[in-house]
Amino acid sequence: MNNKSSIQTFCVKESKDNKTTSPHQLPLYATSSFEMESVDDAIEIFTGKTKGHVYSRYGNPTIDAVGQKVADMESFGLGIDAFGLLTSSGMSAISTLLMSLLNAGDEIITQGNLYGGTTELFQKIISKQGVKTHFIKFDDEELLKKTLDNNPMCKIIYLETPANPTLSCIDLKAISTLAKSYGIVTIVDNTFCTPYLQQPFKHGIDYIIHSSTKYLNGHGNSIGGVIVGKRNESTHAIWTALKLIGSTTNAWDAWLLNNGLKTLSIRMDKHSENALFLAENLALTDGIGKVNYCGLENNRYYTIAKKQMAQFGGMISFEIDGGKREAVRFIDQLNLCTHAPTLGDVDTLILHPATSSHLNIDQSLRDEYGITDNLVRMSVGIENKTDLLNDIKEALKSI
Numbered sequence: 001m002n003n004k005s006s007i008q009t010f011c012v013k014e015s016k017d018n019k020t021t022s023p024h025q026l027p028l029y030a031t032s033s034f035e036m037e038s039v040d041d042a043i044e045i046f047t048g049k050t051k052g053h054v055y056s057r058y059g060n061p062t063i064d065a066v067g068q069k070v071a072d073m074e075s076f077g078l079g080i081d082a083f084g085l086l087t088s089s090g091m092s093a094i095s096t097l098l099m100s101l102l103n104a105g106d107e108i109i110t111q112g113n114l115y116g117g118t119t120e121l122f123q124k125i126i127s128k129q130g131v132k133t134h135f136i137k138f139d140d141e142e143l144l145k146k147t148l149d150n151n152p153m154c155k156i157i158y159l160e161t162p163a164n165p166t167l168s169c170i171d172l173k174a175i176s177t178l179a180k181s182y183g184i185v186t187i188v189d190n191t192f193c194t195p196y197l198q199q200p201f202k203h204g205i206d207y208i209i210h211s212s213t214k215y216l217n218g219h220g221n222s223i224g225g226v227i228v229g230k231r232n233e234s235t236h237a238i239w240t241a242l243k244l245i246g247s248t249t250n251a252w253d254a255w256l257l258n259n260g261l262k263t264l265s266i267r268m269d270k271h272s273e274n275a276l277f278l279a280e281n282l283a284l285t286d287g288i289g290k291v292n293y294c295g296l297e298n299n300r301y302y303t304i305a306k307k308q309m310a311q312f313g314g315m316i317s318f319e320i321d322g323g324k325r326e327a328v329r330f331i332d333q334l335n336l337c338t339h340a341p342t343l344g345d346v347d348t349l350i351l352h353p354a355t356s357s358h359l360n361i362d363q364s365l366r367d368e369y370g371i372t373d374n375l376v377r378m379s380v381g382i383e384n385k386t387d388l389l390n391d392i393k394e395a396l397k398s399i
């Protein structure tokens, strides 16, 4: 700093020393831009010839480090070179990836029981780009083949497994094999599992998206998403879409996500253990009807889940004897579980899908996928599992 300048100028200048020490933890780069050493260096970075940072919408050291960490988790042990891009939300991960891969006139095949927001995205936004979506049941392989044969403009198969809120599963290997034979790209929303429980790459899937808002962060304090793919000729186009749509995340949310990732394995172990315990016990509890959990041996999807998941995860859903009134009373009587419209936090969360996450979904579609008025969804936390069971039993008594 020129010591001839005044204190007013001195105040405005940044005070920094980030080059002489090596931080043990990932620093939070709260900066919108980066100093460019010279005009020539800037050109090298802008044209992608040299790695570096210029402007945080294009990339930022904190954001990039965490995105790559998720990619390395998704490809862990598989010998795949994957890239990971953090986005401002799970929805922006989905919309950015789709916009970069699709052209007007293309078509998508997906399931009817997607995350509610994703169904709406296909119906209300993606449709306006001239992209048609076919909603089918993937349990029926003949139907899938027929849909593929009859619709040659299908370019993408988009999947969620297990799916919200009934935890139905889709055989990833079977679908990816069929998709490859038709030259179709596959995308899996891996939010419910995280790479610790399920690695879609292992089963031949091309792209993975996450709402990191949920289990990856785990503490309910940031909104975010991730796009993960194998590094290839499409990678640059996806990054370009992210940069131009502007669905980039911010360094603070990336940094919070990084904290969450460190405890992912022990959280997922505990979520899975507690959910299995509750599912097994609730299946034997008076006042509770059907229990949906792919980790129950008599569940319709147990064999598929066992094949592709390391454990069965923390989401369960179950029907309260009666109807909507009883389900709502039950939720109101719980003390330990919080009534909140998210999932994957360390504490237990409960939701009534018919009047919240699936309120905007047609009744006929809800009926088809078992989203009944007496169904409640639980994101089982990492509390003491007996405390949770007791809370549920107490609440059932006072319906």
Ligand SMILES: *Cc1c(COP(=O)(O)O)cnc(C)c1O
Pocket: 089, 090, 091, 092, 115, 117, 118, 160, 164, 189, 191, 192, 210, 211, 212, 213, 214, 223, 224, 225, 343
């Ligand atoms: C929450 C969620 C999304 C959307 O993520 P946001 O971070 O809320 O945008 C997408 N898919 C699944 C499975 C989700 O649970």
